[in-house]
Structures are given as C-alpha cells and as structure tokens.
Amino acid sequence: MDRVAVIQYCLSGITHGSVYAIVAIGFNIIYNTTGIINFAQGEFVIAGAMTAISLSAVVPLPAAIALAVLLTMLLGGLIELVFIRQARDASVLRLIIITIGLSIVIREAMLHIWDEKVRSLPFFTGTDTSTVTLAGAHISTQALWVLGVCAVIVAALTAFYRFTATGRAMRACADNRMAARLCGINERRMVTLSFMLSAGIGALAGCVISPVTQTQYDMGAPLAIKGFTVAVLGGLGNSMAAVAAGLLLGLLEAFTVSQFQVAYKEAVSIVVLLLVLVCRPSGLFARRGIVALGGS
Amino acid sequence: MPEAILETRNLRRFFGGLHAVKDISFRVRPGAIQAVIGPNGAGKTTLFNLIAGTLAPHGGQVLFRGRPITAWKPHAITALGIARTFQTTRLFPHMTVLENVMVGRHPRTRSGFLAGMLNLPRTWCEDRQIEESAHAILEDLGLAACAGETASNLPFGRQRLVEFARALATEPSLLLLDEPAAGLNIYETKEVASLIARIRDRGITCLVVEHDMSLVMDISDDVMVLDQGQKIAEGPPRAIQRNPEVIRIYLGDGHAQSPEP
Amino acid sequence: MRRRRYLPILAGVIFVIALQAVLSAVGATYYMTQVTMSAYYALVVIGLCLLMGYAGQVSLGHAGFFAIGGYTSAVLTTCNLIAWRESPWVCGCRMLGLVVERQDLYGATLLSFAPWPALMAALVVAGLVAFLIGVPILRLRGHYLAMASLGFGLIIYRIVLGTPLFGQADGVSNVPPFRLAGGLQINGRPAFRVQNYYLAWAAVLASMVLAVNLVHSRVGRALRSIHQNEEAAHSLGVDTYRYKLAVLVLSALLAAAGGVLLTHYNGSIGPSEVTVMKSVRYVAIVAVGGMANLWGAMVMGVVLNFLSLRGVFGTYDDAVFGLILIAMMLFAPEGLLRADWWRTALSRFRRARHA
Numbered sequence: 014m015d016r017v018a019v020i021q022y023c024l025s026g027i028t029h030g031s032v033y034a035i036v037a038i039g040f041n042i043i044y045n046t047t048g049i050i051n052f053a054q055g056e057f058v059i060a061g062a063m064t065a066i067s068l069s070a071v072v073p074l075p076a077a078i079a080l081a082v083l084l085t086m087l088l089g090g091l092i093e094l095v096f097i098r099q100a101r102d103a104s105v106l107r108l109i110i111i112t113i114g115l116s117i118v119i120r121e122a123m124l125h126i127w128d129e130k131v132r133s134l135p136f137f138t139g140t141d142t143s144t145v146t147l148a149g150a151h152i153s154t155q156a157l158w159v160l161g162v163c164a165v166i167v168a169a170l171t172a173f174y175r176f177t178a179t180g181r182a183m184r185a186c187a188d189n190r191m192a193a194r195l196c197g198i199n200e201r202r203m204v205t206l207s208f209m210l211s212a213g214i215g216a217l218a219g220c221v222i223s224p225v226t227q228t229q230y231d232m233g234a235p236l237a238i239k240g241f242t243v244a245v246l247g248g249l250g251n252s253m254a255a256v257a258a259g260l261l262l263g264l265l266e267a268f269t270v271s272q273f274q275v276a277y278k279e280a281v282s283i284v285v286l287l288l289v290l291v292c293r294p295s296g297l298f299a300r301r302g303i304v305a306l307g308g309s
Numbered sequence: 310m311p312e313a314i315l316e317t318r319n320l321r322r323f324f325g326g327l328h329a330v331k332d333i334s335f336r337v338r339p340g341a342i343q344a345v346i347g348p349n350g351a352g353k354t355t356l357f358n359l360i361a362g363t364l365a366p367h368g369g370q371v372l373f374r375g376r377p378i379t380a381w382k383p384h385a386i387t388a389l390g391i392a393r394t395f396q397t398t399r400l401f402p403h404m405t406v407l408e409n410v411m412v413g414r415h416p417r418t419r420s421g422f423l424a425g426m427l428n429l430p431r432t433w434c435e436d437r438q439i440e441e442s443a444h445a446i447l448e449d450l451g452l453a454a455c456a457g458e459t460a461s462n463l464p465f466g467r468q469r470l471v472e473f474a475r476a477l478a479t480e481p482s483l484l485l486l487d488e489p490a491a492g493l494n495i496y497e498t499k500e501v502a503s504l505i506a507r508i509r510d511r512g513i514t515c516l517v518v519e520h521d522m523s524l525v526m527d528i529s530d531d532v533m534v535l536d537q538g539q540k541i542a543e544g545p546p547r548a549i550q551r552n553p554e555v556i557r558i559y560l561g562d563g564h565a566q567s568p569e570p
Numbered sequence: 571m572r573r574r575r576y577l578p579i580l581a582g583v584i585f586v587i588a589l590q591a592v593l594s595a596v597g598a599t600y601y602m603t604q605v606t607m608s609a610y611y612a613l614v615v616i617g618l619c620l621l622m623g624y625a626g627q628v629s630l631g632h633a634g635f636f637a638i639g640g641y642t643s644a645v646l647t648t649c650n651l652i653a654w655r656e657s658p659w660v661c662g663c664r665m666l667g668l669v670v671e672r673q674d675l676y677g678a679t680l681l682s683f684a685p686w687p688a689l690m691a692a693l694v695v696a697g698l699v700a701f702l703i704g705v706p707i708l709r710l711r712g713h714y715l716a717m718a719s720l721g722f723g724l725i726i727y728r729i730v731l732g733t734p735l736f737g738q739a740d741g742v743s744n745v746p747p748f749r750l751a752g753g754l755q756i757n758g759r760p761a762f763r764v765q766n767y768y769l770a771w772a773a774v775l776a777s778m779v780l781a782v783n784l785v786h787s788r789v790g791r792a793l794r795s796i797h798q799n800e801e802a803a804h805s806l807g808v809d810t811y812r813y814k815l816a817v818l819v820l821s822a823l824l825a826a827a828g829g830v831l832l833t834h835y836n837g838s839i840g841p842s843e844v845t846v847m848k849s850v851r852y853v854a855i856v857a858v859g860g861m862a863n864l865w866g867a868m869v870m871g872v873v874l875n876f877l878s879l880r881g882v883f884g885t886y887d888d889a890v891f892g893l894i895l896i897a898m899m900l901f902a903p904e905g906l907l908r909a910d911w912w913r914t915a916l917s918r919f920r921r922a923r924h925a
Contacts, residue, residue, distance in 0.1 A: 117892030416807030
C-alpha cells in the first residue's frame with residue numbers, strides 16, 4: 014500500500030475513532046456519577062442526528078443542530094428523572110437492564126417517527142466532493158469538521174470539569190457521593206446533569222458525523238457497543254484515555270478494512286471488547302492492581 | 310505444647326501503602342478458645358480473611374495441623390475443617406433458616422448436578438440426612454421453632470445464632486468467629502459466651518475476634534493482642550489485662566504505669 | 571412433601587392435553603404450530619432462568635447458544651459428503667449409521683449426517699463453547715459479565731452472517747425432519763402437527779422435571795446461596811466458580827437443544843435467531859416470569875413467544891419486550907408470578923379492606 018493510501022486510511026480511522034471516543038466519554042460521564050453503564054448512549058447519538066435532519070428542513074443548519082442537541086439533552090434528563098431515579102435503590106445490574114430496555118424503546122420510537130430510511134444532514138461546508146489536500150491525501154472537509162468538533166468537545170469538557178463550580182461538583186460526586194452530599198452538593202441533580210451532558214455531546218457527535226456515515230434508526234446499538242469497547246479499553250471512567258482508545262479502535266478498524274473484507278470491520282470492536290474484558294478489564298491505561306469488580 | 314491446630318508464620322498483607330497485617334506469627338492450641346483483640350484498624354478481620362482464604366497474603370504462611378494452606382480458596386479451607394462467621398451477618402436472605410443451615414452441610418455431602426437432576430434414591434437419602442442434621446443443629450441452639458422462617462425476617466440476635474448454626478453444620482475442627490457479640494445486648498452476649506464455651510467443650514477450637522472485654526475475659530483460654538497490624542502481646546487473659554503495652558494502646562499513655570490489682 | 575414439587579408438572583400435562591383436545595375440536599389446529607415453536611423457545615428460557623435466577627449471572631447473549639445448536643445441526647444434516655464417499659472416515663461413519671443417504675428435491679442422492687449424531691455434535695459444541703467462554707468471563711462481576719455475554723452473542727451473529735457455510739443472510743434451509751424412534755418425527759408439516767405438539771411439550775416438561783429436581787437438590791441450594799450471598803456461600807464450602815461454570819454449560823446445552831429441535835421443526839434456521847434482540851427477549855421473559863421462578867419463566871416463555879409469533883404485537887414487537895424489561899426492573903424485579911408476591915399483595919389488600 015502506498016503512502017497516500019496509508020494516510021487516507023489513517024485519516025478515515027481517526028475520524029470515526031473520534032466519534033467512538035465521544036460516545037465513550039458519554040459512557041464515562043454517566044458511569045462516573047452513578048456506576049451505571051448507559052446502554053441508551055448510542056440512541057442519543059442517532060436521535061440527535063435525526064432530530065437535526067428533520068429540523069434542518071425548517072430552520073438553518075446551525076440552528077437545527079443547536080436545537081437538536083438541546084432537545085436530546087432534554088430527552089436525557091427526562092430519562093434520568095422518570096426511569097433511573099425511580100430505581101435508585103436497585104442494583105447496578107438492574108439499572109443496566111433498564112437502560113437496555115430504554116435503548117430498545119427509543120430505537121423503536123425512532124423507527125416509528127422516522128421509518129427505516131437512511132438520511133443525512135447536508136455537509137456543513139461545501140459538498141460531498143469538497144476535499145482538502147494534506148500530504149498528498151485528500152481529506153473531506155466534513156472529516157475536518159468531525160475532528161474539530163470532537164476536539165472542541167473534549168477541550169470544553171476538560172475546562173468545565175476543572176474551572177466551573179458545577180464541573181467540580183460533578184467530579185466530587187464521582188469521587189465520593191456521600192462526601193459530596195455532606196458538602197451540600199445536590200447529587201441527584203448532578204446525576205440528571207450527567208445524563209443531559211452525555212446526551213448532548215452524543216447528539217452533537219451524531220450531527221457532525223451524519224454526512225459522512227449517513228444516519229439510520231438502528232445505528233445506535235452498534236455505536237453503543239463500540240463506544241463501550243473504547244471506554245473499557247481506556248479504562249472505565251477515564252475520559253482522557255477514552256480519546257486515545259477511540260483513535261486506536263478507529264485505526265484498527267481502518268487497518269482491518271484495508272487488509273481484509275469490509276465485513277470484518279464490525280467484528281473488530283467485538284473482538285477487542287472480549288479481549289480487553291478477559292485479559293485486562295481495568296483497561297490499557299489503568300494502574301496495575303485496580304481490578305474492576307462490578308459497579309461503583 | 311501439643312501440636313498447634315493453626316499456625317501462622319510471618320503473615321503479611323498490604324492495601325496500597327498500608328500494612329494491614331505485618332509479620333504476624335502465632336499458634337492456636339487445639340481445643341482452646343483463643344481471642345484476638347486490639348483497637349479498630351488493628352488488622353483483626355484482615356487476619357481472619359487471610360486464614361480463611363478470602364484474601365491472599367503477600368508473604369508468610371498459614372498452616373492447619375502442620376499442612377500449609379496459604380492462599381487456598383475458601384471452599385477448600387472449609388472442606389478441611391475451618392469454618393468462619395462474618396462481622397456483619399451474611400445469611401441467605403430469601404432462604405429459610407433451615408435451608409441456610411442445610412447449605413452448611415454442603416462440604417460434607419456429595420450429590421452433584423446429575424444426581425440432583427435425576428433425583429436418584431441415593432440423593433433422596435442424602436437430602437433427608439441433610440435435613441435431619443440441620444434440624445438437629447437448630448434444636449441444639451434453640452432455634453427449632455423458627456426453622457421455617459425466612460432468614461431475613463428474624464430479629465438480629467437470632468440471625469447471629471443462625472450464622473453459628475450454619476458454620477457448625479460444616480463440622481469444623483476450627484471455628485473462626487468475627488465479633489460474634491457485635492450488636493448484641495448483655496443477655497444475648499452472655500448466651501453467645503456460653504454457646505462458644507459449649508462448642509469448645511465438644512472439641513472444636515475457637516478463634517474469636519472480639520471487642521467485648523467481658524466476653525473475652527470470661528471464656529478465653531488465650532488472648533492475642535494486635536495493634537496496627539502487629540502482634541504486641543499474647544498470653545492468658547489476666548496477664549494481658551495487666552500488660553502495660555496493652556493498656557497503653559487502649560487507654561493512652563497516661564495509664565501505662567498503673568497495674569491492675 | 572417431596573411430591574409437591576411435581577404437582578405443577580401434573581397440572582402441566584393435563585393442561586397440554588386439554589389444550590390439544592380443545593384446539594382439535596374447534597378445528598384450530600394451526601395454533602399448535604406456534605405453540606410448538608414457543609415450547610422450543612421455552613427450553614432456552616428454562617436454561618436462562620437457572621443461570622440468571624438461581625446462579626445470579628446475567629447473559630445477554632444466550633441466543634448465541636441457540637444458534638450454535640441450530641446451525642451445527644443444520645449444517646451437519648444438510649451437508650453433502652457424496653464427493654468423499656470413498657474416504658475411510660465417511661465409510662466408517664456410514665457403517666456406524668452416523669451418515670445416511672437421502673434424496674434431495676431433485677431426486678439426487680446425498681450423503682449427510684443423521685439427525686441424532688447431529689444433535690449430539692451440536693450439544694458437544696455448545697457445551698464446549700460455553701465452557702471456554704465461561705472460564706475467563708466468570709471471573710468478572712456485574713456489568714462486565716453482561717457485556718462479555720453481549721459480545722459473545724454478537725460474535726456468533728457476525729460469524730453466521732459472514733460465513734458462506736452458514737448461508738450468510740439466508741441461513742440454512744432444507745433441513746430434514748428429525749426421525750425419532752417408532753415412526754415419530756420432528757417435522758413442521760401439517761400432517762405431523764399434533765404429534766409434534768406433544769413432542770415439543772414432552773421435551774419442555776422433561777426439562778422442567780430435571781430443572782425442578784435440580785433446584786430442590788443440594789446443588790440447587792448451593793446455587794441459590796451463590797446468588798444471594800456469594801461470599802458466604804464460598805466460605806461454607808461451595809465452589810462458587812465451578813458451580814457458575816456448570817450452570818452456564820447446562821443452560822447452554824438447553825438452549826442448544828431448543829435450537830436443534832426448532833431447526834428441524836422449521837426446516838431451516840437464519841441469522842434472525844441470533845440477534846441481540848432475541849437475547850434480550852429471553853432476558854425479558856425470565857424477568858417477567860420471575861428470576862428465580864422456573865414455572866413462571868416457562869409459562870411466560872410460551873405465552874409471550876406465542877403472542878409474538880402470532881403477530882399480536884404487530885410492528886411494536888421489539889418495543890413491547892423493551893417496555894417489559896423496563897417495567898419489570900422498575901416495579902417487579904423478582905418477577906410477576908412469584909407466589910409470595912401475590913401472597914403479600916393479597917394480605918395487604920385484605921388488611922386495607924378491614925382497616
């Protein structure tokens with residue numbers, strides 16, 4: 014394979030990988046505050062994209078995206094208030110099963126609202142053929158948008174956690190819920206906020222990748238599994254590592270496609286997931302000796 | 310001294326940077342009641358966990374009747390004859406008292422999956438024996454009346470007794486009791502004390518972690534004192550009571566000089 | 571007192587016979603087809619109930635074991651070894667009766683494995699896979715185990731979808747009927763409807779007898795103890811790891827058996843039997859029937875699958891199971907058909923009336 018092709022595959026890999034990383038960060042945010050794995054994470058991504066697609070018919074694209082993100086955040090908050098909060102004393106496993114049920118229901122709702130047609134948002138700038146040349150390889154402008162938006166999301170989240178009071182409160186909750194409560198932090202509100210935040214960044218990622226991969230009602234589940242694989246690969250709860258892990262998975266997938274059949278692309282993430290769970294459940298970047306034994 | 314039924318040599322266990330248990334070596338006389346006391350955080354429960362196999366030591370050995378059993382799995386250790394109770398009762402909440410005790414018969418019985426599924430005559434026999442011996446143990450401890458009760462419905466003191474019964478059902482030669490009197494009132498504590506004495510009289514050695522000094526002084530034959538993961542004294546109860554080191558770690562420096570009359 | 575556990579079996583037998591009589595009398599024997607299929611699905615549910623309700627382990631990939639059973643048997647009974655008829659292996663198998671001749675639709679002669687050896691092979695494969703998966707994964711706890719089982723189910727799905735041997739998207743069809751002794755055969759054609767109805771129920775009730783026996787035995791108590799407090803069970807001499815592995819293998823065998831029998835009944839198997847939704851359905855059914863309630867799970871397995879097969883849920887099929895999962899986990903985590911749940915509800919109602 015010549016150099017240009019390699020760069021092409023790498024770029025494709027990190028483009029998709031950054032979306033996986035955002036989904037993984039969504040998992041981590043909720044996991045950190047509640048210990049739950051939110052299976053409906055993938056559905057947030059698709060719901061956001063679908064909503065934006067419908068809205069873009071009536072309002073200009075930026076407004077459609079902003080509104081879609083907002084609406085998905087509301088969905089996330091609603092889910093937490095109605096379902097998760099009800100079952101607070103339940104075991105973590107029961108809550109996970111609830112999120113599985115939720116992901117199914119949301120997906121079926123999307124099917125009935127938007128049917129099974131494949132749709133997509135228009136390209137943010139230019140058309141599907143506009144490219145930028147980088148070291149001899151052509152990269153679509155939309156891919157640049159994906160990388161840019163994901164980088165901004167990560168930077169914004171880091172700033173949020175480090176510099177704002179709410180962000181610090183969420184970190185406190187993640188660290189030690191009882192102590193946070195004793196400090197006057199309303200940890201229930203933090204939980205709702207974490208769901209809203211996860212939903213929001215998922216929706217945004219969904220919107221920006223939509224022109225590249227198209228959007229269909231049932232793409233949520235495979236995305237959730239890849240996102241979870243990335244989260245575990247980096248170490249559950251560790252969002253910085255999730256970024257690296259996401260790029261890694263994206264590159265692995267691109268490599269697989271370049272060497273083997275496209276059909277095996279989907280298998281890559283599952284194999285990685287099983288390998289990580291069996292060999293190193295604490296993730297690639299965890300310190301030794303910290304073995305995850307269930308939820309928080 | 311007759312061969313120790315239990316011996317540890319330089320047992321060591323860390324948690325992060327903390328030495329929970331540091332170089333503990335001691336021996337337990339067969340047929341005795343040995344108490345392990347010490348302030349909170351002294352490493353008593355960790356020591357139990359190391360002996361019972363729930364935790365693996367980071368150094369040192371555990372020997373049962375001269376055989377090394379270091380880092381064996383808990384079920385294998387129970388099959389050998391060491392049973393334990395827990396600091397917080399760990400009954401099976403949705404099973405009846407009788408069923409809880411019947412699980413205790415597990416290491417002494419044999420029917421497996423196939424025999425269970427096919428319900429062979431020899432399985433019936435064994436099941437009946439299990440039920441009868443469980444009943445007998447409950448009667449012995451005065452719990453026969455609540456045999457059919459769901460375990461989680463019992464008052465706390467009774468739950469403690471059921472845990473005793475369950476551990477006794479495994480036919481141990483050594484019983485590890487982790488704070489058996491925790492949460493009990495004076496009368497219940499006295500009941501527990503006489504129960505432990507009765508168990509000892511049947512030839513079962515008892516190793517007891519306890520905070521309640523009256524119980525310790527009443528029934529123990531030997532006492533070992535731990536502080537911050539290390540053994541600082543051992544001997545008969547009266548001697549321990551007078552030991553200045555022991556007094557110091559419990560009551561602080563000002564009292565170290567005043568001996569017990 | 572020992573006999574009491576078999577009373578529901580007796581009730582079951584009576585109900586099954588009565589149902590058949592009614593349906594035949596009314597001329598609605600076509601319902602029997604869906605009931606038969608639902609019965610085979612119930613085999614999977616029984617196994618999953620033992621795993622989830624009694625041993626307390628969650629499996630989100632049990633459809634994978636169903637598929638392993640069904641596909642193995644399908645491939646073995648539809649493969650054509652005619653090109654290798656001279657090889658010593660094939661000759662040996664023919665002599666042992668493992669490989670038989672049959673005619674295909676066009677009258678040509680085929681050489682394939684007979685259904686009984688195919689069933690045995692399917693069970694062995696399923697059991698082996700369950701063992702190999704279980705060894706590393708049963709060391710994990712909580713959500714890691716759930717995700718690993720999900721991954722397992724997905725891998726199986728990808729394998730059958732991507733491999734030509736398994737028919738890819740079309741699956742394997744033309745699976746021959748399963749000839750049992752004495753002229754009985756597992757066959758989906760209308761002429762065999764009543765016979766197959768009873769065969770399916772015989773399989774289910776036989777499995778229930780074994781499962782009920784197991785649950786009331788020493789092993790059953792050990793399993794329940796593992797579920798309710800694993801550390802205490804371990805310290806009482808129960809080898810928790812080995813038991814969890816054994817239950818996983820047992821539940822896999824049951825699922826695979828269901829897969830084999832249903833494949834021969836339908837005459838085919840496709841990738842739709844291995845989707846995540848299928849696995850989730852099985853979990854939902856066990857949740858509704860009662861996690862530790864074999865009878866509840868079995869009944870729910872038959873009822874819900876029957877309703878689904880008859881299309882009662884329409885396009886909302888998946889959504890219904892999703893909602894069931896949510897509702898059960900929120901409101902009745904021990905299931906709906908628990909005897910003591912009804913007893914408490916009833917006593918509360920009585921108390922309210924007398925208050």
